[in-house]
Amino acid sequence: MKIGIVCYPTFGGSGVVATELGKALAKKGHQVHFITYSQPTRLDFFNENLFYHQVDVRTYPLFQYPPYELVLSSKMVDVVKYEKLDVLHVHYAIPHASAAYMAKQILATEGISIPVVTTLHGTDITLVGKDASFAPVVTFSINASDGITAVSENLRTETYDYFNITKDIKVIPNFVDLDRFKRQKKEHFKRAICPNDECMIVHASNFRRVKRVEDVVRVFDKVRKKVPAKLLMVGDGPERSNVEKLCRELGACEDIRFLGKLEAIEEVLSVADLFLMPSEKESFGLAALEAMACEVPVVTSNAGGLPELNIDGETGYVLPVGDIEGMTEKSIYILSSPERLDAFKKRALARAKEFEVSHIVPLYEKLYQEVLDKQKNVALS
Ligand code: GMT
Numbered sequence: 001m002k003i004g005i006v007c008y009p010t011f012g013g014s015g016v017v018a019t020e021l022g023k024a025l026a027k028k029g030h031q032v033h034f035i036t037y038s039q040p041t042r043l044d045f046f047n048e049n050l051f052y053h054q055v056d057v058r059t060y061p062l063f064q065y066p067p068y069e070l071v072l073s074s075k076m077v078d079v080v081k082y083e084k085l086d087v088l089h090v091h092y093a094i095p096h097a098s099a100a101y102m103a104k105q106i107l108a109t110e111g112i113s114i115p116v117v118t119t120l121h122g123t124d125i126t127l128v129g130k131d132a133s134f135a136p137v138v139t140f141s142i143n144a145s146d147g148i149t150a151v152s153e154n155l156r157t158e159t160y161d162y163f164n165i166t167k168d169i170k171v172i173p174n175f176v177d178l179d180r181f182k183r184q185k186k187e188h189f190k191r192a193i194c195p196n197d198e199c200m201i202v203h204a205s206n207f208r209r210v211k212r213v214e215d216v217v218r219v220f221d222k223v224r225k226k227v228p229a230k231l232l233m234v235g236d237g238p239e240r241s242n243v244e245k246l247c248r249e250l251g252a253c254e255d256i257r258f259l260g261k262l263e264a265i266e267e268v269l270s271v272a273d274l275f276l277m278p279s280e281k282e283s284f285g286l287a288a289l290e291a292m293a294c295e296v297p298v299v300t301s302n303a304g305g306l307p308e309l310n311i312d313g314e315t316g317y318v319l320p321v322g323d324i325e326g327m328t329e330k331s332i333y334i335l336s337s338p339e340r341l342d343a344f345k346k347r348a349l350a351r352a353k354e355f356e357v358s359h360i361v362p363l364y365e366k367l368y369q370e371v372l373d374k375q376k377n378v379a380l381s
């Protein structure tokens with residue numbers, strides 16, 4: 001199949017899922033064309049089936065806001081036409097699904113039909129999409145898609161709750177590549193950060209408010225008073241300076257390191273004992289899955305799809321959003337017995353294996369085939 005993937009080329013979340021999906025499809029022999037405004041972060045290896053088409057947004061004095069969506073639609077038309085794509089898969093509703101709708105209409109005037117699959121990732125529904133100024137476009141473009149997926153049951157339900165969706169939404173969860181995300185021997189790194197064999201706690205996110213990064217620091221500060229521990233903060237974003245300020249106020253700076261955006265996060269996860277994700281909203285929690293694949297138990301909030309991934313009391317614990325005391329107590333419980341910690345690590349890995357890339361990618365392939373078959377039947381009738 002020739003598949004066009006439209007995504008944000010971001011460091012985490014939907015951009016990573018889209019890129020990893022494209023890479024996995026290319027390895028299986030499909031031809032995959034990425035369409036986005038810069039090279040996706042994880043598009044980091046050569047494969048004869050992978051292509052990247054850059055969307056160039058030109059500035060012009062007349063435009064206070066350059067019309068990205070229109071340039072994107074034009075690029076989609078161009079790539080579908082000249083690369084003879086079979087299907088377009090857009091990740092994140094805004095503006096990708098609506099741009100795809102416009103591309104589809106333009107192509108139809110030239111007798112070219114292309115099915116569009118839209119994958120909803122979370123904030124496109126729970127934050128941005130709900131905004132009244134976007135809601136009509138989100139509703140319309142989801143309903144206009146030929147196939148729709150959501151990354152968790154919770155996101156599927158929320159999409160039906162917030163918008164008037166008349167079509168079926170399939171749940172296809174996030175996935176992980178266990179060849180990359182596995183516990184590696186990085187003991188020298190552990191010794192450098194934890195010279196006295198302290199426990200290593202990790203958080204990774206884009207430091208947006210929705211991640212409640214301050215909760216991570218507050219939980220850690222209480223944990224370290226009971227169990228010797230260090231905290232590694234991976235990623236960067238708008239809340240970072242507030243969080244650094246909090247570390248200073250708590251006098252916890254010597255036990256906390258900010259690593260910034262780190263490509264090889266699996267190296268950090270390889271020496272971690274616990275991963276914290278106290279998010280306000282989290283449709284799936286890919287970063288938590290990647291931690292679990294590296295045998296790291298997770299203490300998370302109960303936001304969105306997190307309880308579908310993190311099995312309370314088995315792979316970690318699930319606590320109400322903002323429950324700092326509860327998260328602290330459960331973190332101490334996991335970390336305070338080596339045998340217990342080991343059992344949590346094993347169960348975290350076993351759970352992550354259920355989301356192995358090879359189990360999930362066929363679900364997308366099946367959906368592509370379904371929308372293609374449907375299109376053929378319409379053409380024949
Ligand atoms: O978490 C983020 O802020 C990034 C965000 C995105 O839109 O790229 O991630 C969302 O999509 C990921 C991949 O499907 C999910 O694993 C994340 O849970 C989801 N984030 C939120 O719902 C906040």
